[in-house]
Amino acid sequence: MTHESIFSGFGGQGVLTMGMLLGYAGIIEDKEVTWMPSYGPEMRGGTANCITIVSDKLISSPIISTFDTVVALNQPSVDKFEEKVRVGGNMIFDVANIINVPTRKDINIYAVPGSDISIKLKNTKVLNMIMLGAFIGITDIIKVETIWKALEQVLPERYHKLIPLNQEAFMAGMDAVKK
Amino acid sequence: MTHESIFSGFGGQGVLTMGMLLGYAGIIEDKEVTWMPSYGPEMRGGTANCITIVSDKLISSPIISTFDTVVALNQPSVDKFEEKVRVGGNMIFDVANIINVPTRKDINIYAVPGSDISIKLKNTKVLNMIMLGAFIGITDIIKVETIWKALEQVLPERYHKLIPLNQEAFMAGMDAVKK
Amino acid sequence: MAKVKGDIVIDLEICKGCELCISVCPEDTLGLGNKINVKGYRYIAKVNDNCTGCSNCAIICPDSVFTVYRMKLN
Amino acid sequence: MAKVKGDIVIDLEICKGCELCISVCPEDTLGLGNKINVKGYRYIAKVNDNCTGCSNCAIICPDSVFTVYRMKLN
Amino acid sequence: MTENLIIQEDNLVWNKPSTLLDVPMHYCPGCGHSTVHRILMEVVEELGIADRTIGVAPVGCSVFAYHYLNVDMQQAAHGRACAVATGIKRVHPDKIVFTYQGDGDLAAIGTAETIHAANRGENITVIFINNGIYGMTSGQMAPTSLAGMQTTTSPFGRDVQTMGYPMKISEMLAMLPGVSFVTRQAVHKPALVRKAKKSIRQALEYNIKGMGFSLVEIVSNCPSNLKMTPIESNIFVENKMIPFYELGDIKVPSEVL
Amino acid sequence: MTENLIIQEDNLVWNKPSTLLDVPMHYCPGCGHSTVHRILMEVVEELGIADRTIGVAPVGCSVFAYHYLNVDMQQAAHGRACAVATGIKRVHPDKIVFTYQGDGDLAAIGTAETIHAANRGENITVIFINNGIYGMTSGQMAPTSLAGMQTTTSPFGRDVQTMGYPMKISEMLAMLPGVSFVTRQAVHKPALVRKAKKSIRQALEYNIKGMGFSLVEIVSNCPSNLKMTPIESNIFVENKMIPFYELGDIKVPSEVL
Amino acid sequence: MADKKLMKGNEALAEAMIRAGCDAYFGYPITPQSEVLEYLAREATNRTGMVVLQAESEVAAVNMIYGAAGAGARVMTTSSSPGMSLMMEGVSYIASAELPCLFANVNRGGPGLGTIQPSQADYFQSVKGGGHGDYKMFVLAPSSVQEMVDFVKLGFDVADKYRTPVMILADGAIGQMMEKVVLFEQMPRPDKNAKTWATTGRADRPVRNYITSLHIQAEKMEEINMRLQAKYRDMEENEVRYQAIDIDDADYILTGFGLGARIAMRAMEMGREKGYKIGLIRPITLFPFPTKIFEEVGSKVKGILDVEMNCGQMVEDVRLSVEGRCPVKFYGRTGGVIPSPEEILEKFEEYFIK
Amino acid sequence: MADKKLMKGNEALAEAMIRAGCDAYFGYPITPQSEVLEYLAREATNRTGMVVLQAESEVAAVNMIYGAAGAGARVMTTSSSPGMSLMMEGVSYIASAELPCLFANVNRGGPGLGTIQPSQADYFQSVKGGGHGDYKMFVLAPSSVQEMVDFVKLGFDVADKYRTPVMILADGAIGQMMEKVVLFEQMPRPDKNAKTWATTGRADRPVRNYITSLHIQAEKMEEINMRLQAKYRDMEENEVRYQAIDIDDADYILTGFGLGARIAMRAMEMGREKGYKIGLIRPITLFPFPTKIFEEVGSKVKGILDVEMNCGQMVEDVRLSVEGRCPVKFYGRTGGVIPSPEEILEKFEEYFIK
Ligand SMILES: Cc1ncc(C[n+]2csc(CCOP(=O)(O)OP(=O)(O)O)c2C)c(N)n1
Ligand SMILES: Cc1ncc(C[n+]2csc(CCOP(=O)(O)OP(=O)(O)O)c2C)c(N)n1
Ligand code: SF4
């Protein structure tokens, strides 16, 4: 199994963390992982993305130009990456603020009400967990329990109290695409 | 005509100036000239030399390893350059302080009492002019009047009063080798 | 009653929602709105009409969001 | 008469003839000789026997040319 | 309505200077850089020197100053703004030349260039933003970081014994005879902004008069790297920075003393 | 004869320190570098620290210091001696580390390294030879050259308006809290040599005690480039240099004040 | 038990430095490698007592390295392109004085201030000598986070073995990306008084040690250069490293270093799927360059395509090895742009297939 | 009337600078080129009003050059090897920002502090790019004092034509030696407000000018690089200069640059006297390198001997041009040692005759 994905959005939306969590989880399940961020000059407000590859075999290039799955958290990301989804692949996006929705017919398109869910959860910071839940719900490349383990690894001890909230968000995202 | 010479001695003995005067004179007589100093780290006391080539045609290398004439003002210079004189060439040296005198039979050797003459002239600084006089006396590659013109060019105006002394020294050196 | 009356024009697209203006307005005229501009920032809005045109907001605003007007009332 | 008597040993090969020692010797014991050492410098020499071992020469000499001795006369 | 009466040309009391280009600045919300850009350009506008002013941008958050300031500008290598300004001023002695520099740029890598330009009395004006941290590279310790301050490269606090003391470079520069004017100001309150602007004006006036090197230090914030809201960061400036970096003129030309 | 009586071990009052290698030094006749080398090594001998001292030589006439000083030594790139010393001291905190630098090296190209080592309070001692000129490269202007002084690069005299003012770097360094001891001495008279030696001893004692950065500036001569005899050059030091570079302690540790 | 982790290249490098028993790190922040200093500031001193110092500039940092390396310590600095340029004088001094130490340049797009995106345009500077004089660094080009770890250890060993500066030339992407790494065990810090030539204080040595690169007699300086050159020839004989994949049956060779090679590898896989017999050679040591293998394949294959993230630098060394035996083509992206496997394959087809 | 003089290389260079209407010189003393600054300090300002400033360091000097060149002035700096290394960041900035200016490196023996004797070991630094990123300088190698004069004028012209930094790579000997020179007439200083892109103060231009080398979008930075590369290709087409002597009937070619070539010329004369048909090619522009002529002779002659005062640097460019067409041998002396014509001829015989 090899799954090549990109997570993209505004800086500050936590897109790098999404890929990172997936990466940590991959390691826990003893897979090969590469996580490649795009990095920009601005402290805040710029766009950011990361390519995350999880695979059972050695990964050659960590940089690729087409993807099995794209997760897009803002309009520029939808615009830029729709065409980069491989035929039969997935385009997952947060519907909030998206005016031009993806239109391709040869890919699976998932419009997730991520922002709305986050507002319901009273914490807009968990949007990325919601979207990651959707991602796992769709691709099923990592076990949910592994994500929990990865969360523990990634979050510093003092933030572990936030794990339940993150789990709730993740599950809500997963549910949203299972319906 | 091409004449390739080296002037060598302690720093401070004015060996670079000897070659320089020859060079300026060469230019006045519309010849090609190269003057190549060896330069060392020490402000004072080190040894110094300059290769001076005067020629009627374009000069290829300004750096050569054998010479038509060597003018040596101290023992290290005699030691180092005796073997670099071409067969039939000239080795001119100041006898003062020279213990090991040149011994080659295939070159012309001129032991000039330069320091003694300078003491007679009450100015040890003109040793170089005496030796240059000897050099011109022997090689005859530049006219004496041209040397006078070169002197005027090289010496800043405020030192022109020293020209007669320098001329006297030069002529004394020339005389020394004519005897 | 104030002898001068002021007003401001807000260039909402360049506001970054830093809230510094809010903290220096003596009339509590400013507050953060709930909408987001193209750069993704919640931007500033007038919340009352008490502006005296003192220009504190404009002077503290790093991004020159305000234009300030002031008129003597006769 | 001085109660102490001094003497100096001169390492003439390292003297550079700078003459600083001459200028600081209170007894005018030092002077430049007429000979030249291997480095080409006229070097220093004792010109009288008045040395008191005050070490001024040694202290000012940049090149540590001197060794100084001093003896109380009884 | 009243508003229509008020909002009209005649009643205008404040707007953006024309010397500031009409583009949004990339600085973080609440960052003092933007404020200082503006007051600097207000002064340039008021003095009417925009057409003969040449600015030098540093490497640091304000590297892009040339995108905002509507005067001719050069971007200098990290720390070298004063050398670049020297090059410009020497060949254009009739132009007004300023540099705009952060504390890492001016007081770490650029120490020598700053000090020697000052010592030569180069007739340039330096706008020096002291925010106590490296902004652009994300929060490393600056020469000006306070004792004990946590930064990404002093995660346990700046230990002055091993990492050096917070440097008062303005005081050092003030010692040099080539320097005409050094002052330390801030921009986190409206009154201070007005004061800082006055100082910049003074500096540029001395510059125009050819009185030598002038420098305006602005003690400022860096909310992003202090990991504070802009308002909190300004409180930090007020309560932590300014007690150490006291505001006020450090050197004024003797004639105006 | 009397002489035989006097010249014997028991009566020895002065000889060359064992810490000075037994080779002639390349310095010009009468050059203060040689004198300072000697007194520095006298102190090292007296303190008994030769076996745990590491010195750093600069680029300048004293580049060859490692040929003369009988302690472990490194030759540093031009101006970087304080950075090199920092590298050494940080990995050998138990060793005594000093630099020996000329004015061009320390106060021109090495300004930043000198100031920041001082500001970090690096526990090193700097021996700083201020002869007001570049010796090794043949007489160019130094940051410390006096106003109006003729050098090969200021042939019409140093014009302070365009070439900068003679820099009192010691006074600048003394401002920094990391600095424990700064003094300015000279070596052109026996009494001054004794005094300078005492200062070097003090500096190294503070160094041994771990009190931070210490610096001994020695105002010295460069007969060759001043184009003077050694005696004349010392008169120049006395009459021209010292009135500007006043001798004496500039900063002493507070505890000994 | 092997210590398996997901780590960022820069942090892995820093972790490896700690574990390799490094005595001191001196550095100055610059994107995209500031994490090295930051990681060390957090981790190093508490764990091994290693010295971590933020220098006032890259010029200072390289000279601190010089001092500490000369004093016998195991030391390293890192920077990125403009910062590396500022270190060139220091590098030349270190090479000349033969001091063992480790550099890493996490290469960003240039020239000038450029961009902070990844690049490989500092190949010439690292390999040919950006500083003055005839010297070489031993240059390692990691293409994975794992190699960021491994090359720290290897780098220190080679540095000590040859008394030479070693450069890890990584591009920004390798510094920023995360991959699985297996970390080696913590090594003890070596005895820094053990190097007999180092300036550790004379102690009971009969003569002092000194470190210099000044040899005012040209003949002496030439001797030093001859010794350096002999050392470089030694390295050329003993230290060449490269990775070769599927070259035995290959009609064509793709080559590149670092990240470029990883991407080329993907292009190769894609090409093989299309039926092209492509092999890959990835020079691991850029100096000493794997000349022989290129000489060998040069006589056998129909063409070589070299892929770099610059305007063509390593390609000169490839051409110098191949010496006209087969066509050597170049494809590069520059200024921080990363080529995609697809465009590489396209170029390959353009040059050799169509 | 031609102004014919006996002049030292360094002073001739300085004199040419004044006559070429140079606006400003910023430099820092270093042997063997300090005479440049000293000569200018004496002569320049009084004669043309040219600015002459001793900077606090080479780092400062190169950045002053950057500023003044960006502000439209005709400017120059000079240094020697270690000082040149310190300028590498600045050079990269200048190349990237496309500022016309002139450098001279009066090369001394390295690496490190090295020696003050002449050397050619900074070839790689000048030609391949000692600074970071993909850039080139236009590099001229004078072999006589006359060329020290001529190349100042040529250098300024090329710099302005291509908006590029130009390097005069001279060795210490050419700086120190005296030869006859014919000086060109004093030129007026060009109007420094004439360059429309320069930061001369906005005046009545509608938009400000700015000078930068920062392009944070990789794609934009790549564009800049593409523009630079196009410019370098232009130079390769239009600006190649070399001297060829007796190559038509030659069986063998001696090559070298600068002083090395002068000495090789003597060896050639001596060889011709012995009956060997030797020709000589002297690259004058090191970048752009005279590739074509080497390609041509490579197919015709039995061998090429390249002589350099280093351990073998230009020889790589010769080999890249010849691409195996004939054997290319190298003979070099390094660290400040100058080869003699005799030893060159001996090496020639060893390689090709015996
Ligand atoms: C030679 C070099 N070294 C390091 C850097 C990386 N760098 C960019 S900005 C910066 C520090 C900026 O801090 P400061 O000057 O305080 O300005 P601020 O960003 O806080 O405004 C550094 C180290 C660089 N671009 N060039
Ligand atoms: C990078 C670099 N720049 C310049 C030089 C040339 N240089 C050698 S010594 C020196 C100045 C020395 O003057 P100073 O520090 O005053 O010491 P002094 O010779 O007077 O003792 C210079 C500029 C160099 N070696 N390296
Ligand atoms: S100060 Fe300016 S940028 Fe900040 S919230 Fe107010 S209007 Fe917006």
Ligand code: SF4
């Ligand atoms: S002071 Fe020393 S070097 Fe100078 S003359 Fe006296 S003994 Fe000689």
Ligand code: SF4
């Ligand atoms: S990082 Fe700091 S200094 Fe830079 S723009 Fe943001 S707040 Fe301002």
Ligand code: SF4
């Ligand atoms: S040049 Fe000057 S400083 Fe150097 S050794 Fe000679 S007198 Fe001393």
